Amino acid sequence: MLGMPAGLQTPRRRRPFRRGAALLPSLFTVANLGMGWYSIQQACLALQLRDPTLGRQAGHLDAAAKAIGWAMLLDFVDGFMARWTHTSSAFGREFDSLADVISFGVAPALLAYIWGLRFLSLPPAQMQPLDHAGQIVCFLFVIACAARLARFNIAGLEAKPSNPGRADRKYFVGMPTPAAAGLAAAVVHFFASRNFRYGEPNTSGVAAIAWLALLLLLSFFMVSTWRFLSFKELALRRRRTWATVVQYALLVGVIFFFSEVVLLAVAITYTGAAVFWRLSHYWHRGRRPVMRAS
Numbered sequence: 142m143l144g145m146p147a148g149l150q151t152p153r154r155r156r157p158f159r160r161g162a163a164l165l166p167s168l169f170t171v172a173n174l175g176m177g178w179y180s181i182q183q184a185c186l187a188l189q190l191r192d193p194t195l196g197r198q199a200g201h202l203d204a205a206a207k208a209i210g211w212a213m214l215l216d217f218v219d220g221f222m223a224r225w226t227h228t229s230s231a232f233g234r235e236f237d238s239l240a241d242v243i244s245f246g247v248a249p250a251l252l253a254y255i256w257g258l259r260f261l262s263l264p265p266a267q268m269q270p271l272d273h274a275g276q277i278v279c280f281l282f283v284i285a286c287a288a289r290l291a292r293f294n295i296a297g298l299e300a301k302p303s304n305p306g307r308a309d310r311k312y313f314v315g316m317p318t319p320a321a322a323g324l325a326a327a328v329v330h331f332f333a334s335r336n337f338r339y340g341e342p343n344t345s346g347v348a349a350i351a352w353l354a355l356l357l358l359l360s361f362f363m364v365s366t367w368r369f370l371s372f373k374e375l376a377l378r379r380r381r382t383w384a385t386v387v388q389y390a391l392l393v394g395v396i397f398f399f400s401e402v403v404l405l406a407v408a409i410t411y412t413g414a415a416v417f418w419r420l421s422h423y424w425h426r427g428r429r430p431v432m433r434a435s
Contacts, residue, residue: 165226166233169219170240176212177244180205184252187342188259198260199341203333205252209326210404212244213319238290245322246286250279250356256329257352260342271349278353278360282325285360286318292364313369316362316415320369324359324408328352331405362415369415 187201219237223229258275261268292315333342343349362369396403 166219166223166228167236169215169222170233170237173212173215173219173237173244174240176208176215177240177248180208180212180244180248181251183208184248184255188255199333202252202256202329202342205248206326206330206333209244209249209252209322210330212248213323216241216244216319234294238294241290241318242283242287245318246283249322249325250282250286252329253282253325253352253356254279255342256333257343257349260344261346261349262344263346267346271346275349275353278356282321282356282360285363286321289315289318289363311371313371315365315367316359316369316412317371318363320408320411321359321363323404324412325356327405327408328355331401334401362412367415367419370411 183201183205187198187205190198190201216237223233254275258272261271263271343352
């Protein structure tokens with residue numbers, strides 16, 4: 142200020158560099174969207190190989206499933222970086238939701254349809270109604286994904302779960318779309334990977350019916366008000382012991398060498414925990430004594 146001694150002048154504050162910090166989460170969102178697009182591309186390449194005896198479809202389908210897994214990791218890092226840099230915004234939330242519709246809605250639905258229904262060894266009279274049912278179920282999966290994301294953007298943490306538990310940072314209301322897509326992708330990765338099991342798409346009509354039932358169940362979980370565990374409270378910046386670091390490193394190594402089994406087990410455990418909470422809620426509510434007015 143003019144007229145004041147140099148020592149008494151108020152130092153000028155620097156404005157925080159918000160644009161550069163906000164760019165970092167958006168880059169992870171773009172990478173998430175890119176993995177979704179890559180998954181769709183690989184699934185379409187597998188569909189072009191009509192002869193199942195060639196055995197090349199499984200490579201493309203496995204790559205599509207892995208891309209969905211990478212999209213899940215990028216989506217987690219995207220949210221973590223937005224919270225860490227304090228750059229959460231309405232644009233970032235909407236951009237992330239639109240990317241999730243592609244990566245966790247369209248991509249897994251297309252992958253599920255091609256892997257589970259397009260290579261069946263059935264006569265045309267049985268194949269056609271099952272194929273139509275598959276198209277409907279996979280489309281319902283996309284609708285449930287979009288509805289789940291829209292509800293989260295509107296209600297956020299204010300949504301109330303129908304089973305006990307406060308809707309806070311520890312729990313999600315309804316199955317998160319990355320978890321639903323991850324379970325579907327883990328099943329495909331388990332059966333399509335040549336490193337572990339069969340290395341081919343599904344050719345059984347009975348397995349196709351069970352596959353559609355699983356997709357319907359995942360669609361219901363996404364639009365339900367059931368309680369699902371959230372990992373937003375993971376304190377990654379907190380100091381850990383060396384034993385914990387070794388455990389995390391061991392987990393990464395096990396996933397790297399035995400991803401087909403470990404990822405499927407993790408996805409089933411995560412979903413099973415929510416089902417267990419729900420069933421225990423019904424059990425305790427049924428055993429609760431009814432208070433009658435005298």
